[in-house]
Amino acid sequence: MTSTTIQMTGALEPREDWAADRCPMAHALDVVRTKSAFLVLREAFYGATRFEEFVQRTQLSEPVAAARLRELTDAELLEREPYQEPGQRTRQLYRLTEKGADLLPALVALMQWGDKWVLPGGARVEVRHRDCGARVTAELRCEHDHAVERDDLVLARR
Amino acid sequence: MTSTTIQMTGALEPREDWAADRCPMAHALDVVRTKSAFLVLREAFYGATRFEEFVQRTQLSEPVAAARLRELTDAELLEREPYQEPGQRTRQLYRLTEKGADLLPALVALMQWGDKWVLPGGARVEVRHRDCGARVTAELRCEHDHAVERDDLVLARR
DNA sequence: ACACTGGCTTAGCTATCGCTTAGTCAGCTA
DNA sequence: TAGCTGACTAAGCGATAGCTAAGCCAGTGT
Numbered sequence: 573m574t575s576t577t578i579q580m581t582g583a584l585e586p587r588e589d590w591a592a593d594r595c596p597m598a599h600a601l602d603v604v605r606t607k608s609a610f611l612v613l614r615e616a617f618y619g620a621t622r623f624e625e626f627v628q629r630t631q632l633s634e635p636v637a638a639a640r641l642r643e644l645t646d647a648e649l650l651e652r653e654p655y656q657e658p659g660q661r662t663r664q665l666y667r668l669t670e671k672g673a674d675l676l677p678a679l680v681a682l683m684q685w686g687d688k689w690v691l692p693g694g695a696r697v698e699v700r701h702r703d704c705g706a707r708v709t710a711e712l713r714c715e716h717d718h719a720v721e722r723d724d725l726v727l728a729r730r
Numbered sequence: 731m732t733s734t735t736i737q738m739t740g741a742l743e744p745r746e747d748w749a750a751d752r753c754p755m756a757h758a759l760d761v762v763r764t765k766s767a768f769l770v771l772r773e774a775f776y777g778a779t780r781f782e783e784f785v786q787r788t789q790l791s792e793p794v795a796a797a798r799l800r801e802l803t804d805a806e807l808l809e810r811e812p813y814q815e816p817g818q819r820t821r822q823l824y825r826l827t828e829k830g831a832d833l834l835p836a837l838v839a840l841m842q843w844g845d846k847w848v849l850p851g852g853a854r855v856e857v858r859h860r861d862c863g864a865r866v867t868a869e870l871r872c873e874h875d876h877a878v879e880r881d882d883l884v885l886a887r888r
Numbered sequence: 889a890c891a892c893t894g895g896c897t898t899a900g901c902t903a904t905c906g907c908t909t910a911g912t913c914a915g916c917t918a
Numbered sequence: 919t920a921g922c923t924g925a926c927t928a929a930g931c932g933a934t935a936g937c938t939a940a941g942c943c944a945g946t947g948t
Contacts, residue, residue: 600848611753634925639906674843681835683758690757694752712868718861725859898940909928911929917923
């Protein structure tokens with residue numbers, strides 16, 4: 573079995589001074605902490621905009637959906653916008669902001685992992701490329717556009 | 731502002747029958763539910779193997795670290811292996827399995843998002859490609875190797 | 889024989905997550 | 919004006935996630 577850990581350079585040791593307080597993943601997880609927040613975001617990506625849509629599609633209770641919509645709006649992953657259908661009163665709809673939409677690779681990566689390891693073949697829906705119809709996955713690439721394998725990763729101090 | 735929601739094909743409506751029970755993301759989040767689980771996995775990627783390393787580097791309390799290590803081992807994202815240093819008793823070390831290592835794109839995607847939106851420039855460490863030194867990110871690609879923009883995604887029923 | 893160390897476990901606490909049930913409120917429609 | 923609907927809010931509950939403090943156990947070192 574090949575090693576799956578990222579090789580650390582000598583410069584990274586000792587570890588005590590850089591770890592937990594500035595880890596961007598830990599801070600990301602402070603913003604999107606709960607499963608229900610991921611579910612709300614998933615439905616926002618799938619096109620939900622109205623309160624009732626979020627409640628029905630996430631299968632969350634109304635209070636929980638309302639709390640997550642409020643928190644995600646406060647954190648600026650979603651934005652509210654008033655709208656009015658003819659013959660209806662003014663309502664709010666929720667839309668992804670750029671900040672929220674930028675989480676899509678993380679959600680796709682989780683879906684892809686769940687599909688491969690937890691529910692193989694069980695999902696009823698998949699994400700495809702509009703132009704060519706091929707399945708879309710989140711994969712690791714470097715800025716020079718090389719596909720990066722796990723064992724080709726290095727941690728570098730910035 | 732461009733639309734950031736995934737376009738749904740007509741075939742996906744009505745939505746009532748396919749949503750929550752088989753969503754692979756929801757099932758992924760049942761396995762890796764808590765922030766502490768993500769932190770333990772992060773440290774496994776960074777090369778931690780011993781109990782004390784996980785405790786110190788995640789800044790979790792010992793009971794929580796022990797619980798997550800047990801759960802992740804039970805879920806087969808980590809495996810235990812006995813080892814013995816000369817003059818020491820036998821100990822366990824924890825290593826990522828293939829299943830666990832496969833979560834790396836999701837973790838990188840979360841790091842990347844946190845680095846961009848929560849802690850801009852604050853992180854002290856980044857992931858690079860060993861061969862060329864360029865920064866690595868998780869990005870969406872289709873099987874035909876096209877880079878996929880958010881607005882070029884379509885949901886398809888499988 | 890005794891203390892020490894690494895790797896846990898147990899007990900007991902608080903805070904948060906999510907649920908159900910039961911409102912509230914604004915603006916139609918009758 | 920009285921009810922209806924969509925979008926919430928409030929109250930109260932049980933389950934879970936995290937903490938600290940304390941203890942346990944196996945194997946070394948002295």
